[in-house]
Amino acid sequence: MWEKESDRWAEAILETEKHCPKGTKLIHVADREADQFEVLFTLIKNNKDFIIRSKHDRIIENGDHYLRWHLNKKKTDHEFKIFHTKLKRDVDAIVKYGEIEFFDPSFKLNGLTSVKRKVVLNILEISTTGEVAEKDRLHWILLTSLPLKNFGDASRVIDYYKKRWHIENYFKILKDGGCKVERASLRTFERLEKYITLFSVIAWRIYYVKHLAEAAPDEDSSLSFSEEESLVLKIENKISDDQRITIREAYDLSLRWGL
Known part of the structure; x- marks a missing residue:
C-alpha cells in the first residue's frame, strides 16, 4: 500500500516502461491530480518525458513569486x-511558454545535511479568446519536460496533451459506460483482477469502434467490424446482404444491443 498519493503516481510511471517494447519513446501525460512535486521530481530524476496539467499556483524562483502572476504578466x-x-469548430487562442523553476514546498531545515530539492521545467499556457461562451473556454497550464523554443514545439505539446481525452473516454466506458466495472461485487482481488482484465479489452474495443464512427463515419463498416459481425448486424436489422453500411451506421445499429 502506498503511504502517499504521489507514491502511487511515481510507481505507475516507472512500471509503465517495463511493459513497453525496448526503444519505445514514452511521454507521460496526466491531468491535474498528478501535479505533485514528488511526481515531477521523480520524472525529472529518471529522465522521463511528461506533460502534466498544472493545479497549484506555486511560488517560483527568479520570477514574480507566484506562477499565475508570472503568466499574467508575460x-x-x-x-x-x-x-x-x-464546439466542432476552430476557435481563436493565444499561447505563452517559457522555463520556470521551483523548490520542494514540503522542505524543512533538518541540520546541515538537508538539501532543498528543486525542479526546472518548461511551462505552457493556452487560452481561448474571442466569442466563446464562458463554459466552453479552454484554459490549460501545462508543465512539461519537452522543449518549448518556438510555436512548433508548443503546438506539438498541445497536440500530445489533447490525446489525453482518449484515455479519459476509454476509462469512462470501462468504469461507468458499457462495462460498468465499478459496479462489480466480486469479493476477492484475484477475481476482480480477472474481471477488470477481461473488460479492459472489451472497453478498448467499444471505444475503438466509437472513435472510428466519429472520426471516419462514412468509411465502410469493414474498417471496424469483421465480416461476420457485419453480417449479424444486417440479419438482425433486416438489411440486404449486398447493401453497404458505413461505420457510423454499424455503430448505431450495435447500440440497439446496448453497446
Missing part, C-alpha cells in the same frame, strides 16, 4: 486557431 508568444472538440 507577453503572448503566439496567436493561432485551435479545433474545439465540443
Whole structure:
C-alpha cells in the first residue's frame, strides 16, 4: 500500500516502461491530480518525458513569486486557431511558454545535511479568446519536460496533451459506460483482477469502434467490424446482404444491443 498519493503516481510511471517494447519513446501525460512535486521530481530524476496539467499556483524562483502572476504578466508568444472538440469548430487562442523553476514546498531545515530539492521545467499556457461562451473556454497550464523554443514545439505539446481525452473516454466506458466495472461485487482481488482484465479489452474495443464512427463515419463498416459481425448486424436489422453500411451506421445499429 502506498503511504502517499504521489507514491502511487511515481510507481505507475516507472512500471509503465517495463511493459513497453525496448526503444519505445514514452511521454507521460496526466491531468491535474498528478501535479505533485514528488511526481515531477521523480520524472525529472529518471529522465522521463511528461506533460502534466498544472493545479497549484506555486511560488517560483527568479520570477514574480507566484506562477499565475508570472503568466499574467508575460507577453503572448503566439496567436493561432485551435479545433474545439465540443464546439466542432476552430476557435481563436493565444499561447505563452517559457522555463520556470521551483523548490520542494514540503522542505524543512533538518541540520546541515538537508538539501532543498528543486525542479526546472518548461511551462505552457493556452487560452481561448474571442466569442466563446464562458463554459466552453479552454484554459490549460501545462508543465512539461519537452522543449518549448518556438510555436512548433508548443503546438506539438498541445497536440500530445489533447490525446489525453482518449484515455479519459476509454476509462469512462470501462468504469461507468458499457462495462460498468465499478459496479462489480466480486469479493476477492484475484477475481476482480480477472474481471477488470477481461473488460479492459472489451472497453478498448467499444471505444475503438466509437472513435472510428466519429472520426471516419462514412468509411465502410469493414474498417471496424469483421465480416461476420457485419453480417449479424444486417440479419438482425433486416438489411440486404449486398447493401453497404458505413461505420457510423454499424455503430448505431450495435447500440440497439446496448453497446
